[in-house]
Amino acid sequence: MNSEKLQEKIRINFPFQATNEQNDIITDISEFITTIGNRSIYVLKGYAGTGKTTLVSSLVKSLPVVAKRHVLMAPTGRAAKVLAKYSKRAASTIHRKIYWIRTNKSGNTFITRKENTHTNTIFFVDEASMISENNEKAFGNRSLLDDLIEYVYEGLDCKLILIGDTAQLPPVHLEVSPALNEEILERKSNKQIISRELTEVVRQKENSLILNNATLIREKIAKEDYTFPSIITNNEVIRINTGEDLQDALESAYSNNGINNTSVICRSNKRANLYNQQIRTKIRWQENEISSGDMLMVVRNNYFWLDESSKAGFIANGDIIMVTKINEIIERYGFRFARASVEMVDYPKEKNLDLLLLLDTLTSESPTISYDQYQKLYKEISEDYKGQKEINKKIKEDEFFNALQIKFAYAITCHKSQGGQWENIFVDMGYFTDQMLDKAYLRWLYTAITRATKKLYLINFNDNFFEI
Numbered sequence: 001m002n003s004e005k006l007q008e009k010i011r012i013n014f015p016f017q018a019t020n021e022q023n024d025i026i027t028d029i030s031e032f033i034t035t036i037g038n039r040s041i042y043v044l045k046g047y048a049g050t051g052k053t054t055l056v057s058s059l060v061k062s063l064p065v066v067a068k069r070h071v072l073m074a075p076t077g078r079a080a081k082v083l084a085k086y087s088k089r090a091a092s093t094i095h096r097k098i099y100w101i102r103t104n105k106s107g108n109t110f111i112t113r114k115e116n117t118h119t120n121t122i123f124f125v126d127e128a129s130m131i132s133e134n135n136e137k138a139f140g141n142r143s144l145l146d147d148l149i150e151y152v153y154e155g156l157d158c159k160l161i162l163i164g165d166t167a168q169l170p171p172v173h174l175e176v177s178p179a180l181n182e183e184i185l186e187r188k189s190n191k192q193i194i195s196r197e198l199t200e201v202v203r204q205k206e207n208s209l210i211l212n213n214a215t216l217i218r219e220k221i222a223k224e225d226y227t228f229p230s231i232i233t234n235n236e237v238i239r240i241n242t243g244e245d246l247q248d249a250l251e252s253a254y255s256n257n258g259i260n261n262t263s264v265i266c267r268s269n270k271r272a273n274l275y276n277q278q279i280r281t282k283i284r285w286q287e288n289e290i291s292s293g294d295m296l297m298v299v300r301n302n303y304f305w306l307d308e309s310s311k312a313g314f315i316a317n318g319d320i321i322m323v324t325k326i327n328e329i330i331e332r333y334g335f336r337f338a339r340a341s342v343e344m345v346d347y348p349k350e351k352n353l354d355l356l357l358l359l360d361t362l363t364s365e366s367p368t369i370s371y372d373q374y375q376k377l378y379k380e381i382s383e384d385y386k387g388q389k390e391i392n393k394k395i396k397e398d399e400f401f402n403a404l405q406i407k408f409a410y411a412i413t414c415h416k417s418q419g420g421q422w423e424n425i426f427v428d429m430g431y432f433t434d435q436m437l438d439k440a441y442l443r444w445l446y447t448a449i450t451r452a453t454k455k456l457y458l459i460n461f462n463d464n465f466f467e468i
Helices: 002-013 020-034 052-066 077-087 094-098 144-154 182-189 209-223 243-257 269-283 371-385 391-396 439-449
Strands: 040-046 069-074 099-103 109-113 121-125 159-164 192-198 237-240 262-266 295-298 320-332 335-344 353-358 404-408 411-413 422-428 452-459
Touching (some): 020 040, 020 159, 040 052, 040 182, 052 069, 052 077, 069 094, 094 099, 144 182, 209 237, 209 439, 237 243, 243 262, 243 269, 243 422, 243 452, 269 411, 371 391, 422 439
Parallel strands (some): 040 192, 121 159, 237 452, 262 411, 262 422, 353 404
Antiparallel strands (some): 099 109, 295 320, 295 404, 320 335, 335 353
């Protein structure tokens, strides 16, 4: 009875005529939600444009009819922001929802999983392809997937729905996305896995050439057909083959839609660094090492600068910030720092922060400073506290030791872009030979293309990629 009531409400809230595929999922996801017990996990897979977001949004809106609450989560701040936008409900990162960040008497920061006090709650996790099963060194050597499952099912009559696209890039160093893999999930959770997949591109989006091209690549991946995809171009999907055209297109995108709505996606940090420097000097006319107005991406979790009471919790790897003021440049301990005021772009309700930025990571080809560099910084700072009590605690609480590690955010790698959407996406092909066209490359290309919502620019792609 409750299942039928929920189905009816979802269909009322659904803004379009549901496809047969969508109707089938409405039926069995309603049964999953209204069945008493916590013996199963629901996995909703879907290609780009198949209506996943519309379905989830309608479902969340309909839950009160069966006295169910909801919690919306995503692996990154950017992905949570996108989820909140389309669902018109609050969303947070998984880390912020399920973990406490604490500091002990010795000054060591440690991570503990929260207790789930929710009841009758459905937990939705979007962009689940990004969730790793491996222990995260940057997060206390914990397995995010294990902790997520344990957290959800600790609550009374709580259930988990994982949402994602298997064609997108899996977590770094993995070949599959464990949170979307039935066998891995069943082994880890000891629960029944109910898995469904949307494959039909909905009618209302068929006029999107970005989506059509993404679907073409997605179908090739599914068929294991690793030949050139014959991309179609028009005024929505645009080829760029000269530096002049690229500069004009970037200037136009920044002018019409804003810097925060435009991104360049590259295959390596080295390539992204080149783009960032060119964009800063030739388009934004920024000659200083770092300037007011610069868009930055955080590349290492930081627990120092935000109060424990902050709704953001901590500054996460992948968060976007904007520099509002550079107060001074400091050279100390063999490193360069900037004392700056910044705005957390993905959390506009957070007040501006005054903090230290570590400038050495800005143009580094590695994701963060190396372990050896980190140890050097620790050793140099320790000299300032020599002979004092609780040296370790004082170092761990030192502002220079906790300087925010960042890179410029105008151009980023595809892994860093996952979960985000921008109105304008520029995809840089980088170094490419025909032999490099395989499943991994097509997944990279599919993921990059599906970050764009309005215009897609393809930079230096050879003729073989396009429909003649």
